Amino acid sequence: MEQTLSGRTAVITGSTSGIGLGIATMMAAAGARVMLNGFGKPEDIAAARRAVAEAGDGTEPHHSAADLSKPAEVRAMLAEAASVLGQVDILVNNAGIQFTSPVEDFPEEKWDAVIAINLSAVFHATKAVIPGMKQRNWGRIINIASAHGLVASPEKVAYVAAKHGVVGMTKVTAVELAQTGVTCNAICPGFVRTPLAEVQVGAIAKAKGISEEAALKDHLLAKQPSKRWVEVPEVARMALYLCGPDTGSLTGAALSLDGGWVAS
Ligand code: NAD
DSSP: OOOTTTTOEEEETTOSSHHHHHHHHHHHHTTOEEEEEOOOOHHHHHHHHHHHHHHTTSOOOEEEOOOTTSHHHHHHHHHHHHHHHSSOSEEEEOOOOOOOBOGGGOOHHHHHHHHIIIIIHHHHHHHHHHHHHHHHTOEEEEEEOOGGGTSOOTTBHHHHHHHHHHHHHHHHHHHHTTTTTEEEEEEEESSBOOHHHHHHHHHHHHHHTOOHHHIIIIIITTTOTTOSOBOHHHHHHHHHHHTSTTOTTOOSOEEEESTTTTTO
16 A cells, blocks of 8 residues: 555544544555554454554554543543654544433433544543644544534434534534644545444344344445445545545545435
């Protein structure tokens, strides 16, 4: 792969699995030194570190176990990143959780957890990296929002509120930094094929007594006109593009990667 990120450093939150791991792997393959974060079994975290090392220069990336629901741990993680990597050129705010329930039954502690991880952690991490990025006149802040940052679905009140908030935060950050060489954009994927998302197909098929194909196309992907998953490398490629040359004017955008969902 072309070494477009040679000499750059990147922190990708929630990168022990799924989309974050895909972004970390592709950024390492493009020459970046990356730092991972997220939960998981020790063997799964070790496997993630190996995958990133193999894609990159063979060096295993540092992993931070910071719990992003805690602002002090978000700040400590970015301080650790500055010390391990020297500086943070690219921040990918990716960590996220989901919980579904009608508004009237939505547990308050679940609301607090989704808002803390999916929204407030993006604020705390962004705040922490801005001074260094401004000082060096270059930086890329990439927020993994969602189609749910632009439109609603029932039973996802905290997630939809958090992701709409992330899109709003992206715009404010971009406008404030527009003359600094630091850009901030949101990527808004539709349903992305990750292990956790795939599990839902079997669960829907079983609950409704239908085939897995029908569960996927008619239920899970009912709103996604492409009727196929967004693939992790499609999201990672977009993140990589945002860090590449001639992208300084691309800021404040909410970039849909959703097979036509929000357009339809
Ligand atoms: P995933 O569950 O595979 O990965 C989530 C990551 O976040 C994991 O590494 C997990 O350990 C980490 N994480 C969770 N809580 C954390 C916490 N408190 N502190 C630190 N790390 C924590 O999920 P994914 O599908 O890869 O989703 C990644 C992002 O993409 C999320 O923000 C999600 O909302 C967004 N997204 C996913 C989809 C999809 O269909 N999969 C679609 C649109 C947007």
